[in-house]
Amino acid sequence: MRVIVFGGDGFCGWPTSLRLAANGHKILIADNLSRRGIDNELSSGSLTEIASIKDRIESAKKHIGDVDFVNIDVAKNPQGVQGLISNFKPDAIVQFAEQRAAPYSMIGDDERRYTVDNNISGTHNICSAIVAVDPNIHLVHLGTMGVYGYSKDFGDIPEGYLDVTINSTNANKSILYPANPGSIYHLTKCLDQLVFQFYNKNWNLKVTDLHQGIVWGVETEHTKLSPMLVNRFDYDGIYGTVLNRFISQAANDVPLSVYGEGGQSRAFIHISDTAKCVELAVTNTDFDTSRVRIFNQVSEVRSVLELATIIKDQYGAEIQFIKNPRKELPHNDLKVSNAGLKSLGFNPITLDNALVEDVRYIAESSKDKFNQSNVLSSPKW
Secondary structure, eight states: OEEEEETTTSTTHHHHHHHHHHTTOEEEEEEOOHHHHHHHHHTOOOSSOOOOHHHHHHHHHHHTOOEEEEEOOTTTOHHHHHHHHHHHOOSEEEEOOSOOOHHHHTSOHHHHHHHHHHHHHHHHHHHHHHHHHOTTOEEEEEEEGGGSOSOOTTSSBOSSEEEEEETTTTEEEEEEOOOOOSSHHHHHHHHHHHHHHHHHHHHOOEEEEEEEOEEEOOOOTTGGGOGGGOOOOOOSTTTSOHHHHHHHHHHTTOOEEEETTSBOEEEEEEHHHHHHHHHHHHHOOOSOTTSOEEEEEOSEEEEHHHHHHHHHHHHOOOEEEEOOOSOSOSBOOOOBOOHHHHHTTOOOOOOOHHHHHHHHHHHHTTGGGOOGGGTTOOOOO
16 A cells, blocks of 8 residues: 555654555655654653654665655645645555644643644645545544543543434434543644544545554564664653653652652553554555544553552652642543454553563663653643
8 A cells, every 4th residue: 555654753653654664555754853843942852862864764765665755744735735645646644743742732822822733734734635636545543542531421431432312302323422632732633533524524535533542662573673763762741651751760760750649540552552553544444434433542541550550569669749730630430442443453562561671671771861850841731
């Protein structure tokens, strides 16, 4: 298949692009390299050494397969996006090109507006371009479990849609699960859903929306093939996901910073599984297109305190409870269906000591880059 990966230079986009290329697909990465610019803005930096995009692509061609790159801003250049799609003629498009951090989206006015402008405009530009060029192109979008919120108001979280009964007519209907975003970032993912519903209703656009859990880990079988292919490892309070942050703290003898009492239950997935699930979505195209296909892209559910305790027990780390900078429930139960991807062959990687050790090795090998002040850099909201 021919696949355009918008945002293919990022934490999830890069290993996904490599996996698709390794399995014989022709990949065009389209990225404006904004995540690298945000690194400079925040002075946070990956604990791993990220090669230039030129070196990355050359190494991918040598070790992996058919990967090319074009620098384009999907949010600001709709004509360029349409031309790119028209020239490349993809079978599928993967949309990763969104500002991905909830804390970044809540820093202030500039970051709120940037997140909305970038995420919504970019996604809409892709949808509009597909309709203009070839409505048969399959769009796969990386969403988030955060669109649902984290309460049990409607019971266990299904995959995208909620079956309801209309009291006035006693009719049964399936509706999009009521959105409950917890940040501006999550708000953009909720708005993405409405864009997809509209384009599917009006043009029968073929869309798969992947509501992903919190990603942990850093390396995949393909990023390990060369130092030029290594993935990001963010550990700061803005872009560092909670388990990666804990691992980097343990590796540097810094207490694990647990927000509140650690009772927040969240869905998690390993970075290797992100790439596998996106590939499953891209290659399994025989589905009912009368509505948007939605999968919950998760492996397991854990509480923040559970994660901290695993790291504490394995590495002797201390746990430090700090005031939660986020406006969220201090405790919640969470049950999530991931039946859709499992039906396509998804066999989740779950958290165990060997995998934690693998990630900790990366953190320990990069101690010279660790800056403790970056760990508690999350804004308050």
